Structures are given as C-alpha cells and as structure tokens.
Amino acid sequence: GAGVSQSPRYKVAKRGQDVALRCDPISGHVSLFWYQQALGQGPEFLTYFQNEAQLDKSGLPSDRFFAERPEGSVSTLKIQRTQQEDSAVYLCASSAGADSSYEQYFGPGTRLTVT
Amino acid sequence: DAKTTQPPSMDCAEGRAANLPCNHSTISGNEYVYWYRQIHSQGPQYIIHGLKNNETNEMASLIITEDRKSSTLILPHATLRDTAVYYCIVLINFGNEKLTFGTGTRLTIIP
Numbered sequence: 001g002a003g004v005s006q007s008p009r010y011k012v013a014k015r016g017q018d019v020a021l022r023c024d025p026i027s028g029h030v031s032l033f034w035y036q037q038a039l040g041q042g043p044e045f046l047t048y049f050q051n052e053a054q055l056d057k058s059g060l061p062s063d064r065f066f067a068e069r070p071e072g073s074v075s076t077l078k079i080q081r082t083q084q085e086d087s088a089v090y091l092c093a094s095s096a097g098a099d100s101s102y103e104q105y106f107g108p109g110t111r112l113t114v115t
Numbered sequence: 116d117a118k119t120t121q122p123p124s125m126d127c128a129e130g131r132a133a134n135l136p137c138n139h140s141t142i143s144g145n146e147y148v149y150w151y152r153q154i155h156s157q158g159p160q161y162i163i164h165g166l167k168n169n170e171t172n173e174m175a176s177l178i179i180t181e182d183r184k185s186s187t188l189i190l191p192h193a194t195l196r197d198t199a200v201y202y203c204i205v206l207i208n209f210g211n212e213k214l215t216f217g218t219g220t221r222l223t224i225i226p
Contacts, residue, residue, distance in 0.1 A: 004158070031211050042202060042216030044158065050211055059213075091158050093214075104214060106158030 004107035012113045014081045021077045021110045025094030026042045034093040119203045124221040133190040137203030140184040150188045152199040198224045
C-alpha cells in the first residue's frame, strides 16, 4: 500500500502567519510521530500520538505549536504566529503499534520557510 | 536512552563493503540497536535492528560486539544510491518510543 504522505511538500510563510501541515500515515498504523529537522541536523522529536490520544508532547518548542489527530488517522501540525526559527523540515512517521512492528515509516517531510 | 557516537563522515568505493561503526558504551541490557538512513531530501528509512545477535536482511548486516558496547552496520556491495546519512540509535523496543537521531555518519559512495 501507500507509504506516509505529507502535504504540502513546501510552504513559505511570512513571519506572523499561521500554518497547518498535514500527515497521512500508513493505514491502520496506531502510532504517529512528528519530528523537526533543522538544516544540517538530525531530526528532533516533537510529539507522539497513539490513535487519537496525544501521549507525549514534550518536544514541542513553544505553545505556538499544536498537533492533533482527532480520528486516529490523519494528523495536523499547526504553528501559530510563525517565526524565522521555525524554518525547518517537518517529518511525520507512523508505526504499526506499541506491541507489534517497531519500525517507524517516515514521510518525505514538509519544508517550511519563514520569511 | 544510551548515547551513541559515530564518525561524522566516511567514503567508500562503489561495489565495496561499507562498514559503519557506532559506539554505545552505556547501552542497557534491554536496549536495542537500530539503524536508519536518510537520503538527501527524503525522510529517514529504517534499515535494521538487533539486541545482541548479529542480524542480516536484504539491505544490510548488523554486527554487535559481545559486550554490546559497539556495533557495525555493513552494506555488502555499496552502490551510489547508498550515499546518505546513517544514524545509529539505541532504544528500548517499544513501538511508541521516540527516536533520538544525533548527527549520524555521512556516507559518500565514490564511483
């Protein structure tokens, strides 16, 4: 079947604008993760969902960042009042569940540029 | 999670075996060694994982030392498409565990 998809692939926002990034995980995958990757760095964890429950949001850098997964499938990462330091690639990953396959499958990412 | 140490970069000739080392001297008995790679402009891709025995799949082999303080990822016949950043990650094997990537090893395959 299809892998993890993300949209848009590229987003340019003016400083202060709100943005919404979408993730479509692999069908049936229970776990969903968001990561942020700055230029030249490895991905860094933002938040984790198990089905619709957000179980870990310890990596969200500020209260301007908000994520949801209301029906336990598609997830949206929202950034309010974007700042230049928010410029990064935002990666979504899904895995089958807490008691089965542990590999995380990543989408291609959304490159956000804040001008 | 245990911290890992990897060389920042390596080169390997096309067609030769690429051996990527990783030190994880503080690994706990219930922690696994995972390898992911990230090709330019793509999301990370799972390669292989192991606990203490050597593992092999269609992509690579993973050799873990007996004391489990280090491991080596082996790509047996490297191709240009294997040029990527390779990440060694140690974690307890739960499906809900976040990945801590570090800076990885940038592997360049030379034609």
